[in-house]
Amino acid sequence: MSSPVSSPVITRFAPSPTGYLHIGGARTALFNWAYARRMGGKMLLRIEDTDRERSTAGAIDAILEGLTWLGLDWAGEAVSQYGRVERHREIAEQLLAQGKAYRCYCSPADLDAMRAKAEAEKRPIRYDGTWRDRDPAGAPAGVRPAIRFRAPQEGETAIEDAVQGRVVIPNKDLDDLIILRSDGNPTYNLSVVVDDHDMCVTHIIRGVDHLTNAARQMQIYRAMGWRVPHMSHIPLIHGADGAKLSKRHGALGVEAYRAMGYLPGAMRNYLARLGWSHGDDEIFATDQLVEWFNLEQIGRSAARFDFAKLENLNGHYIRHTPDAELLAQFIDFLPHAEGGKSLLAQVDDAMMAKLLRAMPGLKERAKTLVELMKNTGFLFAVRPLALDDKAALILKDGGREAIAGLIPGLETTEDWTALALETAVKAHAEAQGLKLGKLAQPLRAALTGTSTSPGIFDVLEVLGREEALRRLRDVL
RNA sequence: GCGCCCUUCGUCUAUCGGUUAGGACGACAGCCUUUCACGUUGUAAAGACGGGUUCGACUCCCGUAGGGCGCACCA
Numbered sequence: 001m002s003s004p005v006s007s008p009v010i011t012r013f014a015p016s017p018t019g020y021l022h023i024g025g026a027r028t029a030l031f032n033w034a035y036a037r038r039m040g041g042k043m044l045l046r047i048e049d050t051d052r053e054r055s056t057a058g059a060i061d062a063i064l065e066g067l068t069w070l071g072l073d074w075a076g077e078a079v080s081q082y083g084r085v086e087r088h089r090e091i092a093e094q095l096l097a098q099g100k101a102y103r104c105y106c107s108p109a110d111l112d113a114m115r116a117k118a119e120a121e122k123r124p125i126r127y128d129g130t131w132r133d134r135d136p137a138g139a140p141a142g143v144r145p146a147i148r149f150r151a152p153q154e155g156e157t158a159i160e161d162a163v164q165g166r167v168v169i170p171n172k173d174l175d176d177l178i179i180l181r182s183d184g185n186p187t188y189n190l191s192v193v194v195d196d197h198d199m200c201v202t203h204i205i206r207g208v209d210h211l212t213n214a215a216r217q218m219q220i221y222r223a224m225g226w227r228v229p230h231m232s233h234i235p236l237i238h239g240a241d242g243a244k245l246s247k248r249h250g251a252l253g254v255e256a257y258r259a260m261g262y263l264p265g266a267m268r269n270y271l272a273r274l275g276w277s278h279g280d281d282e283i284f285a286t287d288q289l290v291e292w293f294n295l296e297q298i299g300r301s302a303a304r305f306d307f308a309k310l311e312n313l314n315g316h317y318i319r320h321t322p323d324a325e326l327l328a329q330f331i332d333f334l335p336h337a338e339g340g341k342s343l344l345a346q347v348d349d350a351m352m353a354k355l356l357r358a359m360p361g362l363k364e365r366a367k368t369l370v371e372l373m374k375n376t377g378f379l380f381a382v383r384p385l386a387l388d389d390k391a392a393l394i395l396k397d398g399g400r401e402a403i404a405g406l407i408p409g410l411e412t413t414e415d416w417t418a419l420a421l422e423t424a425v426k427a428h429a430e431a432q433g434l435k436l437g438k439l440a441q442p443l444r445a446a447l448t449g450t451s452t453s454p455g456i457f458d459v460l461e462v463l464g465r466e467e468a469l470r471r472l473r474d475v476l
Numbered sequence: 477g478c479g480c481c482c483u484u485c486g487u488c489u490a491u492c493g494g495u496u497a498g499g500a501c502g503a504c505a506g507c508c509u510u511u512c513a514c515g516u517u518g519u520a521a522a523g524a525c526g527g528g529u530u531c532g533a534c535u536c537c538c539g540u541a542g543g544g545c546g547c548a549c550c551a
Binding site: 054055104115118119123168169170177181182187188189191192209212215236238240279280283302308312313319365366367390422437439444453454455 | 477479480482487490502511544545547548549
C-alpha cells in the first residue's frame with residue numbers, strides 16, 4: 001500500500017516485447033520519463049511478456065537498447081510481467097473466491113459462434129454471460145474453464161483522465177473479460193492492474209488505445225479495493241497521410257532512426273513537441289523539457305509524424321553540438337550506419353584529427369549523420385580520385401588550366417592554413433582577372449571529386465599540403 | 477454495428493469569450509556567397525460544416541460530416 005501523504009510520483013513504461021521499440025512507444029516512454037523527473041519521482045520499466053507465443057528476447061533487447069540510446073533511464077531492474085504470474089493467479093483466485101469472478105466453460109469455438117451470431121444479428125459483439133450465473137455443476141466434462149471477471153452490468157464507469165478529461169463508458173458496453181485463461185495464465189488487463197498496484201505506480205501515462213481498457217481495469221481496482229492511479233491517455237502518432245503509422249511513415253524501431261543519423265537529443269525534442277507544447281517554444285534541451293513538462297499541456301488530437309521537421313531539428317542539433325562531442329557521436333553512429341563499418345575501420349588517429357578539423361565545415365552542411373558521413377567522403381577518398389559528372393565537367397571546361405596556373409602559388413605558400421591559402425588564391429584571382437568561383441570550383445572538383453563541399457580553403461587546409469597538391473597534380 | 481475520442485495554415489502547434497488568430501517546419505521570393513549549406517529579410521497559407529448561447533465566439537452547447545481508437549483465452 002502506498003503512503004497517503006506526499007507519496008513520490010512513480011510512472012512506468014510497459015511495452016510488450018513483440019517487436020522493436022516504435023516511435024509511439026518511444027514518445028510514451030519519454031513522457032513517462034519526463035513527468036517522473038519533473039516531479040522528482042521515478043520511472044519503472046515493465047516488460048509485458050505474458051503472451052509467451054509472441055514475446056521474444058530479441059524484442060526485449062531492442063527495447064532496452066532503444067531506450068538507452070534515447071537517454072531514457074528507468075529505476076531498478078526491468079520487471080518481467082511473466083515472472084509474476086503466480087501473483088496474478090492468486091488475485092484471480094481471490095476474485096473467484098469472493099464471487100467477483102466466475103468460471104466460464106465456453107470453448108473458443110463457442111465464443112466464435114457467439115461472435116458470428118451477434119455480428120449476423122448486428123448486435124454488439126460481447127460475451128453473453130452464459131456462465132455468469134450458471135451452476136458450475138452443469139459444466140461439460142473435460143473442459144478446463146477460464147475465469148471471467150464479473151463486471152457490473154448497470155451504470156457506468158468514469159475515468160478521470162488528466163489528458164482526456166472525464167470519460168464515461170456505459171457498463172453495458174463492457175463485458176465480462178477473461179482474467180485467467182483456461183491454461184492458467186493471466187491476461188493483460190488483470191496483470192496490468194496487479195502489477196501497477198504492487199509496483200506502487202501513481203501515474204499511468206500510455207496511449208489512448210488503452211482508454212477502454214482503463215475502464216475495465218478500473219472495475220478490477222474497485223473490486224480489489226485498490227486505489228486507482230492517476231491516468232493520462234495520450235493521443236497516438238499517425239503517419240504523414242493521417243492514417244495509421246506504417247513502416248513507410250515512421251513506424252520504425254528507434255534503431256532505424258539511429259541508423260538514419262538522428263541525434264537522440266533531437267529525437268527527444270521532436271517527440272516532446274508531438275502532442276505537447278510549451279507556448280511557442282520549439283527548440284529546447286532535455287533539461288528544459290524536464291523543467292517544463294506537464295500533463296495539462298498534452299493535447300487530445302493525434303499528431304502526424306513529419307520527417308521534414310525532424311530533419312530540420314536534427315540539423316539544428318548537429319550544428320550546435322560542439323565539434324569534439326559531435327565527432328564522438330559520429331563515431332558511435334558509424335557501426336549503425338549503412339556502410340559505416342568499413343569507414344570506421346579506416347579511422348585512425350590521423351583521420352580523427354582530420355575529422356575534428358573538418359567538423360565545423362561538415363556540420364554546417366548536414367541534417368543527419370548519414371549526410372555528414374557522405375560529406376566526409378573527400379577525407380577518406382584515395383588518389384587518384386574518382387570524379388563525378390559535374391566535377392569532370394568543371395575540370396574539362398577550363399578547370400585544368402585554372403589549377404595549373406594555381407599550383408605554383410600554392411606550392412610556395414608558407415603557411416598552409418585556410419586563411420593564408422585564401423589570401424594566396426584571391427591574390428592570384430585578382431592578378432589574373434578571374435572571379436573566385438573560376439578557381440574555387442576547379443579546386444573543389446580536383447580536391448573532392450565533387451562539385452559541393454565545405455569551404456574550399458578549409459578543404460585545402462584539412463587535407464594538408466602534400467595530399468592537396470598531389471590531388472591537384474593528379475588532375476592535370 | 478456498438479462505445480469512446482478528435483477536428484486552427486500542407487504539417488506540428490499557441491490561443492484557456494474580446495488578438496490585425498501568433499510561432500515553427502515546409503513552400504515561394506530576395507539578400508549573403510567560391511559550391512552546397514548556414515544565416516537573414518519578406519510573401520502566401522488556418523478556425524470542417526450547420527445551428528444555437530452571448531453585447532461578443534476558434535474558444536461554451538447541440539447536430540452533421542470526416543478521421544482515430546476500442547470491442548480476443550493479444551498486449
